[in-house]
Amino acid sequence: MAGRDALAPDNGMATDNKRQFSRQQCGTECTFVLDGMESRVYLLDASRGGFKLRFEQAETAMAAMMPLPRDMVIVDQFSKMHATIMWASNGLAGCRFYQHLSLDDVVRMMTGHFRLQLVPPVKPEAGPEASPQA
Numbered sequence: 001m002a003g004r005d006a007l008a009p010d011n012g013m014a015t016d017n018k019r020q021f022s023r024q025q026c027g028t029e030c031t032f033v034l035d036g037m038e039s040r041v042y043l044l045d046a047s048r049g050g051f052k053l054r055f056e057q058a059e060t061a062m063a064a065m066m067p068l069p070r071d072m073v074i075v076d077q078f079s080k081m082h083a084t085i086m087w088a089s090n091g092l093a094g095c096r097f098y099q100h101l102s103l104d105d106v107v108r109m110m111t112g113h114f115r116l117q118l119v120p121p122v123k124p125e126a127g128p129e130a131s132p133q134a
Contacts, residue, residue, distance in 0.1 A: 021047035026110040050096040058091030071119035
């Protein structure tokens, strides 16, 4: 498989921080869409289980992601993937895919151009204790 040669493991990273899969370093540019505006975001590394991002407009992105965890949709011309932002700090964010990717999908993530968009947060529904008494 040609894509496998592109995957050079990040030495020993699979054992650090209880990682299940080796991370593959890259620098792929993607588009982050927030409230109709677009900015650049860079995919720093990817694995079958997740990925790390660096945001060009860090302050805006960090504020928009709160509170964590926060869901995100990753889209290209061929697919739509879902992930959860698990941590975010100093313009970086670590995300976990809902479902593990195949190695081919990891290669596509590292070499394609994706659009990333936050899923609107779910508003908690008012319980019976929150309803006004007559």
